[in-house]
Amino acid sequence: MEMVALVALTLLLGALVVLVAFAVGKRKEELREEAEQTSEFAAEVNVTKSVAAKKQKQDKQQRSRKDKPSQHNFSHPLLAASLKGHSGNVTCLDFSSNGKYLASCADDRTVRIWSTKDFLEREHKCMRANVDLDHATLVRFSPDSKAFITWLANGDTIRVFKMSRKEDGSMSFKGAAEDFPPKHKACILNIGIAETGTFIMSASSDTNINIWDLKGELLASINTNQMTNSYAAVSPCGRFVASCGFTPDVKVWEVCFGKTGEFKEVARAFELKGHSAGVHAFAFSNDSQRMLTVSKDGTWKLWNTNVEYKKQQDPYLLRTVPCKSSEGSRAALSPDGRVAAISDGCNVTMYSASTGQQEELLLGVHSEEITDLRFDVSGRFLACSGDKAIRVFHNAPGYRAAISDMRDMLKKAQNEAMKQRLHQQITDAQNALDAVLAAPVQ
Structure with missing residues (x-):
């Protein structure tokens, strides 16, 4: 009897072991299947996330392309070149006195040097000078075309860059060790270097003009007494500094040096009086014997400034011509004094200086207001800046006048x-x- 009970107990224990083993195996299978399902689900989620992220990136790129302003397109029979190297708005340009280069600066922290011989080519290459930790709003070439000065937007001062040619023919640009000391209290309007190489000028929108030596020493300060300045410049001959502003006249001073090159004084030379409202801007001919002025009164005037001002002789008014102008208008006079150019917003008008007749009307040259306007030293081209491009035009009116x-x-x-x-x-x-x-x- 005991033997039977023992056998039954053994069989019962065996059955229990088999059941437990079966249950454990089944649970392992369930856990494996659950793990596989979880893995497959995670993979599907990752694929879905990847597709969604890719689509989101594509949508963002498409929106970015849509939001990005398109390049302003402009064409004209006299357009010689459109220079498009800058990624920021161009604020100033200047031609070198040797006629080889055009310098431009923009808020992209660069100054770019363009070769004028490439204007009529399909490609317009340029050399880039970086403005470290700042950007330049103004640029002017030195008389020997081997350096240029800039006005720093954040530093509120002048920085000098020297240009040198490398062995491979490329150009290098090196900023001076020290910038000029900050002296202006108001927004800067213009800077310039005398062609004689004797002084540098900086002018601000209050009534202040500073005269510096080439090393950054302040020689003199001029109070223009015009309530506010709207423009100032150094004459091409390097003898004069002129300014205009709220008052309806242009004031001209002579910067005087001794025979041995020492600075003497800034003396009042003459004034251009005749406008009935404030003057926006002015320009000199290459020999400084003609001046062009544009005013709020809706006219531009041409003056003969080849006078003996030390004998109290006043400049002669040669011509008054109706024109469209606005705040920020710029004026340019061809080197030979034959062609006058006036900007008004995004437009430029070219006139015969000898007759006052309108020669060319260039509408919508830029998508934004024109910031600078000037002829090259040969008088072949007229260049202007406004947005991220520089437009260069053939001076056809100059050929006709000649x-x-x-x-x-x-x-x-x-x-x-x-x-x-x-x-x-x-x-x-x-x-x-x-x-x-x-x-x-x-």
Whole structure:
């Protein structure tokens, strides 16, 4: 009996072991299946997240492309080049006195140097000078074209950069060890270097103009007494500094130096009086014997400034011409004084300086207000800046004016040699004008 009970107990224990083993195996299988399902679900989630992230990135890129302003397109028969190297708005430009370079600065922390010989090429390469920890709002070449000065937006001061040629032919730019000491209290309007290499000028929007030596020592300060300044510049001859502003006149001073080069004084030279409202801007001819002014009164005026001002002789008003202008308008006078250019917002108008007749109306040159306007030293080109581009135009009115003047001279010529020379010059100028007008529209 005991034996039977023992066998039954053994069988019962065996059955229990089998049941436990079966249950454990089944649970392991369930856990494995759950793990596989979890893994598959996680993979599906990751794929879904990846697809969603990729789509979100694509949508963001598409929105970015849509939000990014499109490049302003402009074309005109006289457009020689559009220089588009800057990634920020161009605030100032300047031609070197040797005629080889155009410098431009922008709020992208760079100054770019363009070769004028590339203006008529398809590609417009440039050299870049970085403005460390700041950006330049103004740039001006030195008289020898081997350096340039800039006005620093955040530093409120002048920094000098020297240009040097490397062995591989590229250009390097090195900023001076020290910037000029900050002296202005108001927003800066313009800077300039005298062609004589004797002084640097900086002018602010209050009534202050500072005269510096080339090392950053302050030589003199001028109070223009014009309530506010709107523009100031150094004359191309390097003798004068002029300013205009709230009052309806332009004031001109001579910066005087001794025979041995020492600074003497800043003396009042003459004034241009005739406008009935404040003057926006002005410009000199290359020999400083003509000046162009544009005013709030809706006119531009041309002046003969080749006078003996030390004998109290006043400049002569040559011409008054109605025009459109606005706050921020700029004026440019071709080096030979034959062509006047006035900006008004995004537009530029070119006039014959000898007749006052409108020659060219350039509408919508830039998408934003024009910030600078000037002729190159040869008078072949007129350049302006406004947005991220620089537009360079052929000076067709200059060719026409030169041809007209030479034909008048031909009528008065007395000897045959003079007549032949004028005939050849007229032919050359006409051929140049025909080539400009026949060029493909940019």
